[in-house]
Amino acid sequence: MRLRRWIAGMAIVAVAAGGAAAWYFLRPAPVSVVTAKRGDAAEIVYASGAVEPKTWAKVAPVVRERIIEQCDCEGSRVERGHVLAKLNDSEAKAVLGELEARRALAEQEFQRQTVLAQKNAASQQALDRARSELSQIEAQLAAQKARLETYILRAPSPGVVLRQDGEVGEIAELGTVLFWVGEPRPLRVVADVNEEDIARVEVGQRVLLRADAFLGQNLEAAVDSITPKGDPTTKTYRVYLHLPDDTPLRIGMSTDVNVVTREAKNVLLIPSAAVQGNDVFVVQGDRARRREIRAGIRGVDGVEVWSGIGEQERVVSPYPADLADGARVAARES
Template sequence: MRSSRLLIWFLVLALIGGGAFFGWRRFGAAPLVAVVEVKRGSVAEVVYATGVVEPTRWAKVIAYQRKRIIDICDCEGKTVKAGDILARLDDTEEKANVAELEARRALLKNDVDRVTGLYKLNAATKTALDQAITALREYDARIEARKQKLADLVLRAPIDGVVLKRDGHIGDMAGTGVNDALFWVGKPKPLRVDADVNEEDMPRVRIGQKVLLRHDGFPGQALEAVVDDITPKGDPQTKTFRVYLALPDDTPLRIGMSVEANIVIAARQSALIVPAEAVVNGAVDRVVNGVVARTQVKTGVRGVRLFEILSGLEEGALVVSPARPNLKNGARIRVSGP
């Protein structure tokens, strides 16, 4: 009798355990996934770029010769006219060179006068006279070249504008490289962003497109620009094209600031949208009564975080987001969210 009771209890426990195991296999093994609701909102497709704020019209002033600065204006932030003197470089050597050449020219001029007189008396040949004149003209050319070098030691404003920046002090050695500018002269307004865009994105960029800018110094502030011009030739080394973005006169951005730019290629308002991470190979995993239903969709504007859905889904539908590559069509799941 006791043995029978023990057998009955063993069978009951086995049935309970088997049911629990079946329930775990049937329900507990279903993966827990996050879902979002398809809704309407704004979406924009953008091309990313980086750039630097620059004046629309400006010029660098760089020394032609590596010489020491002997005088420099205190003119940063001040208005100048084209031709105004900004700095002088040490001209001691060039002045000595010009003086030496002019002394030699004086001797050659005397020689020309002497040979000319002899030629008139038939005491010198035409060849001798021509040689004397040629030698004089060669020295005239050499003197002119030296005088130009002397003049180049006076650095002048290349255009009308404001001295935006001055680098250098009396006693410094002026360099001649592209990165050795002593002055930046230009108009403080209007400003633009000189942006570099990857060559694969260029077919979508057009003049007149709106641009959204970002700078860490202005968090949360709307900074806008417009595509104003595009260089016809790209850089084969960096594989980028230079794109100029016009800034409004009231922009808080300042010359020399680095910015991130999002060029708006397309935008939609009140569009049917899903997270970009929910779409894989043109399909989403829709969830209906806890079961995955893989659904092909047609997308429109494709933003960085959101995609516009043109067909395949309706507002209010639930889709898996982010997509789970291991999910199979028809699989039962457990839902978390939205």
């Protein structure tokens, strides 16, 4: 009797477990759906860039010496040749003095050999040697005078001193930029575009910019020119973007660059997350059906659909990789 009860109890448990398993495996799969709607799409080439004046120059020393004088002219307008800074040239001046003394002696020797040659008391060879030594010293003297000019940093062109670095008493290292001189307007953005994208970039294309200092603002530019030669190391091409005169961007700011290479108006759009390759799932009743679409512009957030689904169809998003075609689903509007 007890055995029968035990067998009956086990049967009930087995039936309950089977029912639970059946419910688990046959229950509708929960999915999120979005409705395909019409809107505008744009194909974008992404890059990073920096704002700089269209006309400017960097001023850096070509000798390593201590700064002994510097103008207080940051933000001021200067003319071409304006003295921006002076470096310690005492050693160079000492060399110049030595060369001038040697030239004086060489001139005297040349004059003496000239007089002797006129009296046939000196050979033509001695006269030529004196002339050659004088010419060599004069060339060295001219080179040293030119070198002395490099101890004075001058404005290479008229403009505003956009920035100056260094202080009196510091050592000016070779190649270290001490002054930036140029015109504050017009401005441009210099962007580096990957070589795989450069073929889609053309002069005149519209550019959307994003800068951390102006979040939420619509910042626009236009492709002004493209450098003919790329950088084989970074595999990028330099692209210059023209900024409008009223841009709020400032010199030196970094920007995210989005070059609009193609635009489409009033097209059918679905989220990018809903697409895997060319496949999507649409919900019909309580079933999910896999569809193949023809896609146009593919962006980070959305995909333009040419065919495969219709307007107002409910599309599963994100794409359910483990969902079978025709499976029962419980759809929830996203």
